[in-house]
Amino acid sequence: MQLDLVTSLYVFLLAAFIGFEVIRRVSPLLHTPLMSLTNALDAIAVVGAIILAGEGKTNLAKILGTIAIVAATSNIVGGFMITDRMLKMFKASGPRKP
């Protein structure tokens, strides 16, 4: 499936605008988890790598695709894990304190 240039640019442009608006609202408190979360989401590139390795059109595609899957998967697993670990730590001051 191929997209034409204009459709792709529309998608990119709109997503960038949404990104700016949504991410501007993220509290600076959470900028570190923000970075690790966007990094994990970015690893959706694994989809492209899976198709490369799975279609196996050439040996080169198979090898590069497999390494790319390893790199992206480690980002997905590690990125979501550490983001959740960090967010679990953020607690408001509640009745715990006298």
Added chain:
Amino acid sequence: MFASENILEITYLIATALFVLSLKWLSSPVTARRGVWAGEAGMLLAIAGTLLHKGIVDYRWIAVGLVVGTIIGVPLGRVAMTAVPQRTALSHAFGALCVTLVGTAEFYLRAPNVPQFMMGVLSLEVILGALTFTGSLMAAGKLQEVLPQRPITYKGQNIVNLGLLAIAIGIGVILVLHPDKTFLFPFMIGIPLAFGVMMIIPIGGADMPTVISLLNSYAGLSAAAMGFVLGSKLLIVAGALDGASGFILSVNMSKAMNRSFTNVLFGAFGQEQVAAAGTKEARPVRSASPEEAAGILAAASKVVIVPGYGMAVAQAQHKVRELYDALTKRGVDVKFGIHPVAGRMPGHMNVLLAEADIPYDKLLEMDDINGDFPQTDVALIIGANDVTNPAAREDQSSPIYGMPILDVDKARTVMVIKRSMAAGFAGIDNPLYYLDRTLMLFGDAKTFVGSIVRELSGGHG
């Protein structure tokens, strides 16, 4: 066949929506964890949909990749919170590696008949990917201190760097016009790889928050370019979101240092610092013992703690939490003033203090806390330096003049925990240390805070 293709597209569409929601929910600590779940759900859905893709004939290598990636990913998800900056840099490198490899494979699958538009975005993808890969590895190395942290500069550095980048872009242009010249492609990868290394060599530790954000942005943009190449809307959206996020953070960080992007990347800050350090003279300072410090803190009614990279290095955040508890128990109002570039990445201090169980509503940003300093009895600075330096406000000759700072010098008493009077990482002298109201607390941050806590609890019971 047609139906299954549609189902795949709908899966991607739902994943796209979940990704946007994921970032939306991250806006507040209350809903943030829901954001992670949305992201995970979108990711699982997209991967599952792709695995059912009819074109896939061989699952063996996919399985190997997923398993090995998980084996590497789990320890990276379990690193100590103090190692989060280097982990983040490393994950930018992995993301960029994936994008570069896929781009390379796509080129050789299609060459020599690559349409011009395709070749253009493909060039963008591999150039950005390759320079982000080595640049992020260098940044991770510096943060992990396996590489020297000091900026390394030499004459003509900027010309060399810009020249490398220009050559890489030139090759990209030639390939767009003549995609059959496949022998040029390895150069279009190799040169940006070298550029990534050269780009980070002159960067010092204090600039890391900006550089990490910038690399984050590049990683996102290269992934978006990959989305253009593969015709994947999902990937374009994810890349655009990541690119936008990195861009916003880079702008924030540059503003917080009063510097432009180009200044961070090509500024050769190191040379100015040497000049500033040269004018330093020995001036008298007042120092105090843990007992005296504890006495002053116990008598205060309002205390602001300003943490910096030194707190992270000394792993002092849990001792700081004990101090927070001891003072709160005595009825002292304790808050934290967090400078945007404190530490080595955006939000670094917040994560460390949250790890130590300090409630996040006590962590205040620079603009929210600065008005409080004139009514503050004690400003306690733990391992922060430049972000408290009044020279940024007053001394036009200072290399950091104009940088927004925490106005700690307006507090009634300023206490600075510091290992010695030796110039800090940035090498810029801090006039704050010579004020009459300033007490220097010499020692390791963790040990010193521990001693203050012992004094406070000893006096109490």
